[in-house]
Amino acid sequence: MSIRRTTKAARGAVAMASAVGLALVVAGCGGGGDGGSQATDDKKPPARSTAPKDTGPGAPAADSDKVIGEMKGADGIVVTLHSVVRDSGGFVTVNGTVTNRGTRAFNAIDWRSNETELRSRSSISGATLVDKAGKKRYLVLRDTNGECLCTTGLSGLLPGASRPVFAQFPAPPAKVTEVDFQLPTLPPASVQITD
Secondary structure: HHHHHHHHHHHHHHHHHHHHHHHHHHHOOOOOOOOHHHHHOOOOOOOOOOOOOOOOOOOOOOOOOOOOOEEEOOHHHHEEEEEEEEEEOOOOEEEEEEEEOOOEOOOHHHHOOOOOOOOOOOOOOOOOOEEEEOOEEOOOOOOOOOOOEEEEOOOEEOOOEEEEEEEEEOOOOOOOEEEEOOOOOOOOOOEEEEE
């Protein structure tokens, strides 16, 4: 077996393991609906989704009042970071808002990854988390179909409009609390990971 096939198979195995782990996390968050355990669950906070719901082009991102970082690009594009949260499922979710302060429509075609086997277009699939101290780069997680676990369909953002964005990454070791969030064509932003 060639090195290329071995590498391709290893990537596939990692993607499959990530997708299975995410599926288990999502399945564990589902409500039973049987009503039998209602009395004991009243004291627990409601389960939160790991991926923000996209309720439309102008919907605010989770914790949109909180700003932990900002990245400014060409043509008036600004990415405001609101949270970087470590989940017990072994991944980190970055939430933010992209705003077009320019004069023409924005398409995130330059923010996608350049891997030919992946299908996400006009997305933030090219985003990375960088642990500078550990000298390690974390790529956006993918599902078994090659789609990123991130905001997709990020095209036609008109001047003055905003859109929530998110991306999920494998979690760095627990001792790592500061990382750089990077998007192609934008300067990196140093952010703190919260639990």
